[in-house]
Amino acid sequence: MGQSILAVEHLQICYTGQSVLEDVNLTLEPGRILGIVGESGSGKSTLIRAAMGLLGSDGAVTGGRILYRDKNVTELKGEELRKLRGPQMGMIFQNTGASLCPIRTIEDQLYESVLQHEKIPRREIRERAMDLFDKMKLLDGERILKSYPFELSGGMNQRVGIMMAMILKPALLFADEPTSALDVTVQAQVVREMMKMRELFGTTIVIVTHNIGVVEYMADKVAVMYRGRLVEYGDTKEVIQHPKEEYTQKLVRAVLRIHRG
Numbered sequence: 001m002g003q004s005i006l007a008v009e010h011l012q013i014c015y016t017g018q019s020v021l022e023d024v025n026l027t028l029e030p031g032r033i034l035g036i037v038g039e040s041g042s043g044k045s046t047l048i049r050a051a052m053g054l055l056g057s058d059g060a061v062t063g064g065r066i067l068y069r070d071k072n073v074t075e076l077k078g079e080e081l082r083k084l085r086g087p088q089m090g091m092i093f094q095n096t097g098a099s100l101c102p103i104r105t106i107e108d109q110l111y112e113s114v115l116q117h118e119k120i121p122r123r124e125i126r127e128r129a130m131d132l133f134d135k136m137k138l139l140d141g142e143r144i145l146k147s148y149p150f151e152l153s154g155g156m157n158q159r160v161g162i163m164m165a166m167i168l169k170p171a172l173l174f175a176d177e178p179t180s181a182l183d184v185t186v187q188a189q190v191v192r193e194m195m196k197m198r199e200l201f202g203t204t205i206v207i208v209t210h211n212i213g214v215v216e217y218m219a220d221k222v223a224v225m226y227r228g229r230l231v232e233y234g235d236t237k238e239v240i241q242h243p244k245e246e247y248t249q250k251l252v253r254a255v256l257r258i259h260r261g
């Protein structure tokens with residue numbers, strides 16, 4: 001077994017003293033895709049926010065640790081965390097359009113975010129962005145860069161989110177419900193584009209989703225969360241075909257019902 005890129009060990013998290021994650025354990029090898037599923041409020045976003053060091057002032061890791069390669073993320077502070085976020089760990093949000101500033105173009109926001117980490121000429125940033133758009137088969141990259149977020153569709157904004165997260169070539173990409181706000185055909189495109197990033201750059205991806213179909217299609221491993229605990233974790237096929245926990249069985253049955261219409 002190779003060295004893991006991400007290891008969560010006995011993780012426990014509280015918000016304002018209230019426990020929301022209990023004894024969560026998982027490991028992920030480089031280049032793998034992990035899907036995290038579970039009902040609303042089960043702690044999926046909390047888990048990835050903690051891995052990015054983004055818990056906020058209400059949240060605290062009260063036990064265990066999260067290792068990115070050999071670094072314990074839960075012990076890193078300010079500058080050390082900033083160095084990790086972006087070049088090492090990227091993030092795609094549910095609604096990129098809303099997470100960007102509405103009155104500045106994509107291009108300006110892209111420059112600003114890259115220049116925080118790498119002092120490179122704007123021309124080079126632009127070339128990298130166009131190259132990524134090209135790999136996503138987006139032909140109108142020039143127009144997209146000149147646009148304001150509100151001028152782009154939800155799907156297009158998500159692809160901008162992928163480009164902005166990938167421009168520093170992070171080894172690990174977190175995606176928090178990146179397709180939930182999109183209609184089905186656009187969802188498939190965004191999923192394919194994330195897969196393309198893994199194929200081209202070997203990116204390890206952790207995706208939080210309510211859609212077990214997305215997990216089935218893209219994830220090598222699946223983690224099922226229920227009320228702050230990780231109730232099932234394993235190879236996607238195995239978990240979906242032979243769910244052990246009652247909660248996972250219900251989840252899979254619900255999806256099968258949807259498949260059958």
Ligand SMILES: Nc1ncnc2c1ncn2[C@@H]1O[C@H](COP(=O)(O)OP(=O)(O)OP(=O)(O)O)[C@@H](O)[C@H]1O
Pocket residue numbers: 015016020038039040041042043044045046047056058059
């Ligand atoms: N900033 C916060 N302050 C206090 N409680 C919080 C905060 N953020 C999340 N929680 C609580 O922590 C628990 C886990 O929330 P989390 O957002 O991680 O769940 P989730 O599985 O990602 O849900 P969803 O699928 O709805 O996004 C919930 O009970 C939620 O109410």
